[in-house]
Amino acid sequence: MEYTIRKAQKADAKQIFELIVELAVFEKEPGEIEINYHDIIFSGFKKNPDFKCFVAEEKSNIIGIALVYNRFSTWKGKILHLEDLIVSEKFRGNGVGSALFDTVVQYASKIGVKRVSWEVLNWNNSAIKFYESKGAEIKKDWNVVHLNELGIKNYLLKISK
């Protein structure tokens, strides 16, 4: 299979969004998606974009993406966060995920960060195996915490009383 890795363009937004939906279905949370492909265009392709995206393209189809942005660690300074690494299911097993991951790590090195961070579902064994094979460390003692939209609303109601 022949494919190329390149920076995403505005015209890729719809296909990028389709891969985001595909992953959310796999992660059993498709109902949680509250953005659409217009948000991808707006947020990713403005001046000072909110993220940077690399795509894997095969015959003008986007078959994989790696979506990253900077964070600030109070231990390491500027770090790179890998929000999503997605390869469309029927194209897996061809090294596309590794090629995208290579690009992410090369980019991390180019911008001089001391860490690449991301999150993985603890039941996604194939992803965990993939990441560990890349030298990454699963930080099992750290939990992700969310205060969601309803939580924000309820909290503000509570403290305004």
Added chain:
Amino acid sequence: MEYTIRKAQKADAKQIFELIVELAVFEKEPGEIEINYHDIIFSGFKKNPDFKCFVAEEKSNIIGIALVYNRFSTWKGKILHLEDLIVSEKFRGNGVGSALFDTVVQYASKIGVKRVSWEVLNWNNSAIKFYESKGAEIKKDWNVVHLNELGIKNYLLKISK
């Protein structure tokens, strides 16, 4: 105890950094800190800063901080990430953490995000209890993953062969 919550200023950088060190000691990882207070000044008080910081001040001492920045969720769009919520040990139990957290949630609402995210150590029961009392959800099925500086270096060596 009387204290005020306000936005951080450049002149607070050293005391902010001291609280970061205090937390790292509590988290048993002080050796992991690779920034210093100059990085706090440089990254937090430039045009388009890498983070925003709120401080709790008591008699011109910074006794607590909440350090936040934006992230991009491919499900929710722009979200707010709480990198650190720290109250100096001897000032705990006076509501300073809650007051800082209130400010963070108010700020999240003001900028219109649909989620506040952060990370907690799974053995830090008092923090977990505090966050759950605020309506936050500990996402026990998500693990944090890191590729650190050495990992980045080794990875690039491996793929360049």
